[in-house]
Amino acid sequence: MSRFTGKTAIVTGASRGIGLAIAERLVADGAKVVITARKAEALDEAVQSLGGLDNALGVAGHAADLDHQVEVISRAIDTFGSADLLVNNTGINPAYGPLTELPLDAARKVIDVNCIAALSWVQQIHRLWMKEHGGAIVNVASVAGLKPAPGIALYGASKAMLIHLTEELAVELGPTIRVNAVAPAVVKTKFATALYEGREETVAAQYPLRRLGEPEDIGSVVGFLLSKDAAWLTGQTIVIDGGLTLTGGVE
Template sequence: MSDAAGRPRLHEGAVAVVTGASRGIGLGIAERLVADGARVVVTARKAEALAEAVDRLGGPEHALGVAGNAADEAHQDEVLAAARETFGGLHLLVNNTGINPAYGPMLDSDLDVARKVLDVNVVAAFSWIRKAVAAGLGDAGHPGAVVNVASVAGLGASGVIGWYGVSKAALIHLTTELGYELGPDVRVNAVAPAVVKTRFAEALYEGREEKVASRYPMRRLGVPEDVAGAVSFLLGRDASWVTGQTLTVDGGVTLAGGV
């Protein structure tokens, strides 16, 4: 299939893995990649939610769901093998899985919770990339590309989601480092969204959306489609000379130092 200009769709023939994609930003990214021609393997913990996501993505012709814990290396191996076995390749990886179980001052944080946040949001993302590269991410037709979903919380202090911000700052630097180390064969970039209207972020705006959005020059909060378009760009041919970068997708909220 081609776009309106007669060109092949941006990711026509590519196979993508998107973690944490049963809902929210991850599902929005998967939907955009399918619309742009890719076939996707989506992951999440709950099989039922993944089955619903696969139906929304167009069924087994376009998507496969594999349930499991994103930080579990055996699950990562299973997913990457399923991408090749089901769709015949592995070209694109989106690390979207993230947790934020702590809210409030950092000094009140439980150390086990802090370790868990770093394990899921940073170490697991690194493991996914390492395993994908070892499995031969990309080919001549579709060079390997990775996008990590970070956050503006990794760019400045929030006062209430500190460990989440620490993990996202680490993910941003991981992106920079691997962008350097994996070139020219694999590009690694990140997006840093501000508040996006999802269940994951509800605590940051629920009941006061208008007030929160008033801090944004664009005068609205984000939606998953805002992030999905940026991710699709970074994975595609128009970003073929872009690596190790973090694209802030924030409605302008960081322009005046906000997070």
């Protein structure tokens, strides 16, 4: 028996990058997974890479859409029999630059997708499954949520809110539901390309572990947080950063 045998996980924003690596790790450890993203084609490819429909189901939609959230959770329960684990992985950062020039519509969108949607996923999975059966939740935050991150400041503020939401939810949902977060530094995905492309060696030199993150570095820690090995751990944010924040850096 693997540690997630008989468990079903929902991972949002998981057709590539960190979300897909989390799904891969959970499937490798015996879970069934339901993954989401907006584009159906990439989602289909991800399902195939996870071993096909025996292991994974893809449901296309926007993470902030309530009907989509309810559909995903309902299909997890109908298809695999439960909705035990939730990973709020979807996050966006559509605008770079100083806060004084940030279009407020962009600011609202970031808060809506990175924070309000994550809360809504928790509300819906609580109502439809976890209130009765318990479960475990991980929110994917960022080191940008730990201290000022000029240029991506609103994104950082949204991740700070997600970290605080994690603590509030942990207090509210114990003892049967655990809620934790991870805060990665730069991980080599499409999302972070602008932060390292063409200068990876220079960027990596700032990290005590002398390399940038790989999506698998996050998948393994999320797997731990969702597992029984973390049974007495809730409301915590695990910083996964190759040591970067020890040096004062956040990106």
